[in-house]
Structures are given as C-alpha cells and as structure tokens.
Amino acid sequence: MKHFFVFVVLMALPRMLSANEHNQRSVYGKGLSIEERKSPFLTTRIEDDQILLTIPEEILEKPMMFVRHDHGNQPKFMQVVWSMERDKILLKVPSLWSTSGITLPIKPRLDVTDNILAVFPLVHTNRAQASYTINITKLVMTQMIEWEPGFTETIVPEISLLMESKDFDDEVIIKVRRGLVLERSKISIPVYFGISGLPEPMKARRFDYRMGFYDEESTGIHFHLRNSLANISRWRLEKKHKDQKVSVPIKPITFLISPEVPKKWRPYIKAGIEEWLPAFESAGFKNALIVKEVDSLDEWQAHSIHSNVVQWSQKKYLRGSEYEDYGGTVAKIIDYRTGEVLRGDILMGASERSVMEQYFVRAAPLDKRAQQFPFPDSLTGRLFQVIAAHETGHIFGLKDGNYGEYTYPWDIMNDSTWLRNMGHTPSVMNYTRANNIAQPKDSIPPSLLLRRVGPTDRYNIQWAYAEFPEGISMEQEQRALEQIIGWQDTVPWYRFVNPTFEVLGPAASNEVVETNDPVRSTTLALKNLERVIALLPKVTKDQKDNARLDRLYEKTVTLWNDHMKHVMTLIGGYDVQYKSIGHDKNRYTPIPWEKQMEALEFLLANAFDPPEWLTNPDFYKGARYSTYTDRVMDYQSGLALELLMAPRLNRLEYLEDFLGQENLIKTYLSTLRYGLFSELYQGSEKADSRRLNLQSIYIKQLIRAIGQERTGYGLEERFYAYSDHMKALILEELMVLKKDMQKGMKRKGEDTMRWHWDLCIKKINGAL
Structure with a gap:
C-alpha cells in the first residue's frame, strides 16, 4: 500500500509533461490520393515490370523506416533517409542519435555519419509538385541488402517477379516474389518491402539494469550490470486526459488476432493479452489495450507497420517440424532513437500436443482433466492463454529473466488464498511453468496451478510507463523512478536477475517453481513426478x-x-x-x-x-x-x-x-x-x-x-x-x-x- 501511495502522489502533481501530439492516421484496404493526404508522402506505380517511386521534395532528409517481411518470423528493418545529391537520389542509412545521449553507429566503433544503401538516377522531375521519380526495381528485386551485420543471401533473378504495390497516407508497401537459394534449393518466396514515415521522437525512459527491460536494440546483454547509455524498449502511451490519475490513452495498443488462429483458441489468446490491463492501470492508463478478432486480414494490413498481429505458426503442421515443441516468440519493429515499439507481433508456435504434454508432466496428479488425452478445450485454451500472456510481456519490453524467484515461501504453494492473490510465481515472464509443488490432498483449484500476470509484472509496467506531471524536472523524475526501484529493498519478489551464462544461485534457475527452500519444494515435486510416472500406462x-x-x-x-x-x-x-x-x-x-x-x-x-x-x-x-x-x-x-x-x-x-x-x-x-x-x-x-x-x-x-x-x-x-x-x-x-x-x-x-x-x-x- 505504501508503494501505491507514492505513485498516487506522483500522479497528483501538476499537469503531466506534454508529449508529442502526433497521432498518425492509417488507412487499410485502399490508398489515398495526393489531394486527400494530410501531407505529401511517397507514391508508387508499376510500368512495364518496373516499379517507380515518387518522392516529394518535402520529405527529403526525413527519417523513415525501411522494412522487409519474408518467410521468417522476424521482420528486418532499418532507419533510412532519402537525399538529393546533384542529379541523383540517395537512399542512406544514417547513424542514429539516441535520446539517451549516445550515437548508435552504422557499424560497431565506425565513426561515419551515414552509409549509402542505393543510388538512383532521376527518371522524372515534377517541378510543379516539387517531386522526384526514381526506379527502385533493382532495390526490391535483386539487390542484396545487409539488413544486419553478417546478413547475406543468394538471389536468383530468373525466378524473381514484381507483383504489386499499395500506397497509404504514410506508408508504401511493395510485394515481390524474390528468388533465393534456401537449403541448397532455388525458391521463389513472397517478400513485402515497406517504407513508412517516422513520428517525432517520443519521450523515452532510460535503461536501468535493475529492471527487466530490453534496451532499444533489444539485445538484453548487459553482463557488466551497469546502466549503459540506452533507452528501454516500450510503446508510446500518452494520457488523453492529463489531469486524471487514470486516463484512457490517446492511442491504445491494438492487437489483431489473425484469421489463421483457430476460432476456439481466440478467446483464450485475447484473455492472455488482456491480463495486462490491470498492469497498465497501475501506470495510470485505463483500457490501454485493444484486442480484435478478425475473420479476414488482407496482405497489406498484415504487413503494415501499423498492425500488431497475433499469428498462428503454420510450421507445426509441416512434416519434419510437427514434433518441435516450443511456446512462442515475438517480433518487434523499433525506433532506435527512443526505443519506441512501432509494431509488435506475437507468434503462437506451440502445438496443442506440446502444451498438453508439458502440462501433464507437471500437473496431472493435481488436475483430473489432464489425466487423459486429449484435454478438454477449456484446459488447452487456458494453456494457450499462459503463452499469450508471456509473449505479450515481451511485446511491452520485458525480457525473459528471473523476476522475484527464490523469494516466495515454499510452504504457501498449497495455500489457495495466496495463490489466488499472488500466484505461485510473481511474474508470468518467469519460466516456472505450472505449480507442481502442491499435493493432491491440498485440493488446489486447477485454475490456480497456472502462471498469470502477477505483482512483479504490474510493478515493472508501472516503472516503465508511468507519466510524470508537467513542470517536474528531469532530476525529480529520476528520483521518483529510483524510489520505485527502491521498493525492491522491502519487496523481494520485485527483484530482477539478468539471465547470463553463469547461474549464480537459485534466483537464476528455470523450468521449475522456485521458492525460498529448493530442497523442501523439490522434495514435494518429486512426489508428484512419481505420480506422473504411475499415470503413464493409463494415458x-x-x-x-x-x-x-x-x-x-x-x-x-x-x-x-x-x-x-x-x-x-x-x-x-x-x-x-x-x-x-x-x-x-x-x-x-x-x-x-x-x-x-x-x-x-x-x-x-x-x-x-x-x-x-x-x-x-x-x-x-x-x-x-x-x-x-x-x-x-x-x-x-x-x-x-x-x-x-x-x-x-x-x-x-x-x-x-x-x-x-x-x-x-x-x-x-x-x-x-x-x-x-x-x-x-x-x-x-x-x-x-x-x-x-x-x-x-x-x-x-x-x-x-x-x-x-x-x-x-x-x-x-x-x-x-x-x-x-x-x-x-x-x-x-x-x-x-x-x-x-x-x-x-x-x-x-x-x-x-x-x-x-x-x-x-x-x-x-x-x-x-
């Protein structure tokens, strides 16, 4: 309660710092004509199997995001600018100035201000509309672009094909079939290239190694446990009503559940994402998240920088991959200047079989529903909900780690009141899986055996997303944030331990329910493992x-x-x-x-x-x-x-x-x-x-x-x-x-x- 009081005091201070009011408008399914645009943007047209790009002079030197979606789960992206050099247009990759106070170089320790990605002769100059037209066919069809250090691919031009393009108010998307050599075979795969405008940099939050957030580059590697000059990865959330302690945001974070997700699982995935709503309320935001189930999703919307899509991995249905057991992953597009997440996708990779079998070996002695296969949909759906909640935490900036492990008392794992209020682990980001310490005689309701968004998750979101009143100095803001971090002194389950290559103690363990007495809790878990072995012939x-x-x-x-x-x-x-x-x-x-x-x-x-x-x-x-x-x-x-x-x-x-x-x-x-x-x-x-x-x-x-x-x-x-x-x-x-x-x-x-x-x-x- 003391911690909540401190936060309320912060929110009651004078009006919050005014943030950028820029709220980009996105239109899907149709493009806008030049006359309908708020301001000029790129346009495309295809003529004789060539794609021409028209660039208004007004957006030269403006920061943009260049994105590629292909057969992989992770979109590739880089920040670029269009520049005029005599009679040519250059596509450049600049070194970026992070608002944390450091330059993010093009190459490690290489002191250059930019790199030229491509050079284009002018095809046409429209002096009346102050715009320039160039041919970018080679860029999207045959140029090997080094999206990240060491990236390479072998292009097969003879099976490459230019397909289509779409123009939106602040984004263009180009679809091609790119011929590539994959696994020693020539394959023509769909590739979507997007170029979108970037907003003015948002107000960032500085990285702190004591909290479990990725930095803006999402490396998460900080072995030296020091506060590098970096911002954390997070979304732009701004209160619509600055004078309210809890306000709806100007622009909530919206997720689209892909039509590929089976209908019977969609409500559970939606519920997993919405588990985070109370966490954002602790940071002062009401209804910060919107989750939409859609029965159709056109390819342009699916690949737009403005869409956050929950995807259902099709790999689990492929021969040779059908037995791969894994939970899920996420993909993010980030503005490295501030750490702002521009797009975040969740990939639900686990199969029904894998979630059922993982739950069986942990909880079958405690949940009769899990004592025969297949499980009822109500149980399998809840298992997908846990995965969705965990992956959503990554979307909001939290990394895999150890949050408050080795702090919960071992002898409360059979206390229904504790489990209902606190869970068997303080964070859904922990790899604790299901509670297998409780015993059958404890009669714990099965719903309390699963991970869910917990007290440490709410704490982390409060630290990362809380706004501060207008007029408060940077020093005051930092003191307030430090005060929140200081709660770890009295609330041990708020503590974060970075998962490095060395496991220093029980606070850095994984895959089991960690308590303050590993010997006692493991003794109980072994009893359930023996019961699991006894159940194997039956199932x-x-x-x-x-x-x-x-x-x-x-x-x-x-x-x-x-x-x-x-x-x-x-x-x-x-x-x-x-x-x-x-x-x-x-x-x-x-x-x-x-x-x-x-x-x-x-x-x-x-x-x-x-x-x-x-x-x-x-x-x-x-x-x-x-x-x-x-x-x-x-x-x-x-x-x-x-x-x-x-x-x-x-x-x-x-x-x-x-x-x-x-x-x-x-x-x-x-x-x-x-x-x-x-x-x-x-x-x-x-x-x-x-x-x-x-x-x-x-x-x-x-x-x-x-x-x-x-x-x-x-x-x-x-x-x-x-x-x-x-x-x-x-x-x-x-x-x-x-x-x-x-x-x-x-x-x-x-x-x-x-x-x-x-x-x-x-x-x-x-x-x-």
Whole structure:
C-alpha cells in the first residue's frame, strides 16, 4: 500500500509533461490520393515490370523506416533517409542519435555519419509538385541488402517477379516474389518491402539494469550490470486526459488476432493479452489495450507497420517440424532513437500436443482433466492463454529473466488464498511453468496451478510507463523512478536477475517453481513426478505405438533433471539483488553454508541414487534392449560434472575467503567423494553399473582439472580455469581416494568392485 501511495502522489502533481501530439492516421484496404493526404508522402506505380517511386521534395532528409517481411518470423528493418545529391537520389542509412545521449553507429566503433544503401538516377522531375521519380526495381528485386551485420543471401533473378504495390497516407508497401537459394534449393518466396514515415521522437525512459527491460536494440546483454547509455524498449502511451490519475490513452495498443488462429483458441489468446490491463492501470492508463478478432486480414494490413498481429505458426503442421515443441516468440519493429515499439507481433508456435504434454508432466496428479488425452478445450485454451500472456510481456519490453524467484515461501504453494492473490510465481515472464509443488490432498483449484500476470509484472509496467506531471524536472523524475526501484529493498519478489551464462544461485534457475527452500519444494515435486510416472500406462494404453509413452517419460525425466539443477544452484550460490555500491546491503549474499551442504546431501541421495520408479519403470521392462539410451544416466553424468566445474569451485573458493571459514572447500569435496563412493566407505556389497559409471566420470573430471593448461588470461579463459589452489585440493582428493581404494581392494575378494577400483587406480596413476 505504501508503494501505491507514492505513485498516487506522483500522479497528483501538476499537469503531466506534454508529449508529442502526433497521432498518425492509417488507412487499410485502399490508398489515398495526393489531394486527400494530410501531407505529401511517397507514391508508387508499376510500368512495364518496373516499379517507380515518387518522392516529394518535402520529405527529403526525413527519417523513415525501411522494412522487409519474408518467410521468417522476424521482420528486418532499418532507419533510412532519402537525399538529393546533384542529379541523383540517395537512399542512406544514417547513424542514429539516441535520446539517451549516445550515437548508435552504422557499424560497431565506425565513426561515419551515414552509409549509402542505393543510388538512383532521376527518371522524372515534377517541378510543379516539387517531386522526384526514381526506379527502385533493382532495390526490391535483386539487390542484396545487409539488413544486419553478417546478413547475406543468394538471389536468383530468373525466378524473381514484381507483383504489386499499395500506397497509404504514410506508408508504401511493395510485394515481390524474390528468388533465393534456401537449403541448397532455388525458391521463389513472397517478400513485402515497406517504407513508412517516422513520428517525432517520443519521450523515452532510460535503461536501468535493475529492471527487466530490453534496451532499444533489444539485445538484453548487459553482463557488466551497469546502466549503459540506452533507452528501454516500450510503446508510446500518452494520457488523453492529463489531469486524471487514470486516463484512457490517446492511442491504445491494438492487437489483431489473425484469421489463421483457430476460432476456439481466440478467446483464450485475447484473455492472455488482456491480463495486462490491470498492469497498465497501475501506470495510470485505463483500457490501454485493444484486442480484435478478425475473420479476414488482407496482405497489406498484415504487413503494415501499423498492425500488431497475433499469428498462428503454420510450421507445426509441416512434416519434419510437427514434433518441435516450443511456446512462442515475438517480433518487434523499433525506433532506435527512443526505443519506441512501432509494431509488435506475437507468434503462437506451440502445438496443442506440446502444451498438453508439458502440462501433464507437471500437473496431472493435481488436475483430473489432464489425466487423459486429449484435454478438454477449456484446459488447452487456458494453456494457450499462459503463452499469450508471456509473449505479450515481451511485446511491452520485458525480457525473459528471473523476476522475484527464490523469494516466495515454499510452504504457501498449497495455500489457495495466496495463490489466488499472488500466484505461485510473481511474474508470468518467469519460466516456472505450472505449480507442481502442491499435493493432491491440498485440493488446489486447477485454475490456480497456472502462471498469470502477477505483482512483479504490474510493478515493472508501472516503472516503465508511468507519466510524470508537467513542470517536474528531469532530476525529480529520476528520483521518483529510483524510489520505485527502491521498493525492491522491502519487496523481494520485485527483484530482477539478468539471465547470463553463469547461474549464480537459485534466483537464476528455470523450468521449475522456485521458492525460498529448493530442497523442501523439490522434495514435494518429486512426489508428484512419481505420480506422473504411475499415470503413464493409463494415458498411453490406447496408442498403437510407444511414441507418446516415450515423449512423456522423456519430459518427466527432463523435469526431474531440472529440479536437481535447481537444488544444485544452492551450492556455490548467492542471493542476488542489484544495487549500487553505496547501498547498505550486498548485491551478492552467499547462501548459508548449511543450506549448501544440505543441497549436496540431497543430490547425493536423489540425483546419484535415483529411485527405481524413475530409472526402470515397470512399463519399460521388456520393452527396451541393452543399448537403449538411458536418459537418467545422461543427466546424472551432467550433474556430476556440474558439481566439479571450475566456475562453481571458484565461487566456493571466494566464499571460503569471504566467510573466513577454513576447510570449506575440503569439506565440500570430501563429502562429494564419500557420497559418490559410498560402497567404498560404507562397506556395501556391490554397486550397479550406474554408480560405476558415475565414479569413472568423477575421476576423469578431477584428472582433467589437474591437467588443465590456461590458454590465455581473458575473461572466458579465467571463467573456465581452475586455480592452482583448487588443483592442489583436487590432487589431494585423488590421492586420498586412491589410498582408500587400495585399502578396499584388500577387503574384497575377486569380485567386480575390486577390479573396478583397480581400474580406477590405473587411471589415476596414468594421469599423474
């Protein structure tokens, strides 16, 4: 409530800063004549298989967006200007001045003001109307345009064809069939080129690494955790009634649900997008979103910069792609000067089968509707709604990341009141999937098992989209925004952790429900995984092959591995909160050592000694042969290697110094050795082949670590390098293990374990 009060105070200040009133008008389905236009714009005409473009003198040197839509999901775009140079027209790509205070160069670190994309001789000059006509056929038909660094394509002119063009009040669209070489075949594909006018730059919001927004170039890569000179990617939303705390926008964000989307799923996709309406109300905008279901969408509207289209991937219906399981993606066209999103598309890529099977392995024990295939449409539709809500977050500027993970209490995952108000995860942008921590006895309503737009999403939208009153200085605005970021000090689920190549702790985990106690929550999740395995014969008994059984078992084992990796993040892990040096708290707080060792013991008991119901379920006995891939063993091998990788051991070495605690690493390494070689130390009669393989992997990795030679001193080399101190500790572990195996061999007769240890000793001797 305190945070809402601060926001209300901000909104009650004098009139908001006046933003650009430019509200572009778009007309679809027909072009406008010159006389009907508000101001002159480009026009096209086709004569004798040539396309001519007429450029009014008034729009020379005006910024425009050049866009290409083709067979891919991502439109290609660049900002361009038309220039006159003596008797020629130039199409130039300028370096851009970002309103954040930095120049975005044409090429990295290349200090030039512009680049020439094409040069056109004048075909006609109309002095009465002050316009110039050029022939752009080569540009759209045969010129290889470098849309982004490294982009290339092989053009096949003999199967290229100029089709049609349309003129609108601030945009022209040209359709061609461009011959290309794709997958070593000559293919003629439809390509739409659009050239549109750009509005005056909007008022931007500066990038801040503590918030989960893309910068204007949507790279999302900020490994150094610093506030680069950049704007965030967001939409131009301006209040229609500046004096109101909550106002309708001058121009709401409008989405069109493509006719390709099956009718039965459209209401759910619409609902997923509209989940964000309350988030924008927190930023002061009522009815900020409009979602329209359309039964027809002509090709010009579909490819206009003014359309935001929800598309239904047709790839899932193609042979060779029908088994690809993925959720969705987005495509955006952005004005790099400010980060303004000009167009945002959502591609619904997941198939019905993939969303059903993903939900089954997580929630079938908790939702009876998911205990037979196919699911009822009401459930499948809700699964598509979750995807739509997540992808819509990307459209608004939020990136994939970790929002408030490792902050929710583990023991409220079965509390219906909490789940109804807060959800099982604070953000729909988290990869937490469905809640599989609650137990059947908890009787959680199935509707509460799914992700939805949550409190952290509303918080992020408030920070990114709130307007500030007229007369407020830039310094005051920045203080107000900093105050909103400061709420992360008292509301831990508002915190964002950037997903980098290093998983620093449980706040950066994925694919499971993260709580403040990964060991407890994973223990509950494993109970549901066992129930899922028990359900597999029931949901596959009507199948004529084992395809569904294999897929569901594979997905279940993969989820088991994700849970093991989640627990593993505690070892050498930190609780992360981004903040400046002068703050009174640490950015990285080590996970308590007791929790780290508890996690290791859990892994030794569950990951490296997995239950029979997982490794060899009854339904597979007699259904597989000797060389059948053992997925559990594959994942176990990866987990064992992860425990010994340099980055984790380096973090433990730093932690030992930070805590001033001696022998911390030795305790970790010896505990791992005792656990993986429990047969040696506990006097067990034998170990199965799984254990023997793990022990061999362990020894090979230690030998590899000792023999590692550093090839350089760059960041990547240091990241994967073992320190000399760590190598000494690892060597000590090998020597102790060798000595203990020699003792163990004397206790054993002529059995398998004795010869296994003998082989291990030979490997150690041969490497040292």
